[in-house]
Amino acid sequence: MSLAKRFARSDRGRRLLAGAIALYIRLVHRTTRWERELPEATRALIEGGRPCVVAFWHGRMLVMRGAWTDRPERLHVLISGHRDGRLISTALEGLGFPSVSGSSRRGGATALRAMGRELAQGACVAITPDGPKGPRMRVKPGAIKAAQLAGVPIVPVSGSARPARLLDSWDRFLLLRPFGRARIVWGEPLAVPRRAGEAELEALAEELERRLIALTEQADRACGQVPVAPDPRPAPRATATIGRRAPLAPAD
Template identity: 50%
Template sequence: MKLFSNAIRSEPVQRLLGGGVAAMMWLFHLTVRWRRDIHPETQALLDDGKPVILCLWHGRMFFLSGGWAKPPERLGVLASGHRDGQLIARGAKSFGGYDTVSGSSRRGGVTALRGMSRLLDQGITVVITPDGPKGPRMRFKAGAVKAAQMTGAPLVALTGSARPRKVFDTWDRFCVPLPFARAVIHFGPPVYVPRDADDAVQERCRQAAEDSLNDLTNAAERTLGQEEIKAAPTDSLHRGTGHARA
């Protein structure tokens, strides 16, 4: 088991697996029938080239591949030091040549915040998974709120659903669209965090961003007749792994 674990962490294997992730992203991007619903205020920001902090749940990471008809030339992706985070980072680099920022709310939080701020200051939109790397599922952590406060870039929900799909029995209920599926993508309205926001205002912004992401996720599920995946209780932390289920 230790030998296998060491092999998985080796650079050649990580490169191979990262290439596989990129191939899957391109497969979904090209074969899934995507329908995109973008809030008008967010559409205006994107049309003007203004950077935003795109927030998608850890279990919906592959829906990033359907967010645009053509992948943007520059995009920042916050990747945790956890193995799955690094795989997604490698895949994102191969998919679109995207910039990656290492760190999470659990480890390297200050470094991640500085890296996100640097990209946003350059006008580059940054993608985060605010419930990663290990949950609780679909509960928004405070790190993105701090980045929005520091940079003035708004928080924008990005989420979706697909039919048919696979939902894995992991803590995040990882969701993968199947090739040639129908999929719905939602971009929510921008949530701005004032520069002088105190703890109470920051919490209101955090809750607004969480509600936006969950409401739009549930709306996408209902559009396609899929069962809604519930958020974890706020006081729980789910860390399971498991097998795929339909």
């Protein structure tokens, strides 16, 4: 391993890199002309200090600093527990945003409990439903489940900017540049009933995905960006056939 990689993985290296990320985000935030669009119901929810789950795509993480104009300590951001996640968590804490550790891949149950505690205390929780590794712009069930367990609405939000660069990463991360223009678009709150069954939860996840895709496209077009396409939908899991005979193949 090279000296640069060893330094980047050290505690001191991670702190310095996180500080540089936080400094860049502050620079972008202060030099960008922000335009925000909020439905009245969403404005009343956030400005009224009520808890909610905020959902946005992983690739639009940098834009979200301009979306939350309330006190940063009210928004707890779910961050995966791997090394890159810890780096992002340190950077966010430098900006005043608390973090919750966990992901849909690792520590999912622990993350749900932690999010539930923050929501019960009146905070809001932000989650990237396609993170930490995709598929891009496809909603995993964690965001809907967290809202259901806490009995709070989930609010989609997205944004875009110009000038900005779309990185060649799995999430097509949008890297904002200073002295630009950005547009934030919030959606209507989506209620998640506590007694919802699996079919209803799946339908709500599909609705959240549809709204997030539409909001992202709306923001991209407003900023003159070519909209990013979602990844293909994952193939459905095979239905178990234990204890049942497989159907006969059709005759030729």
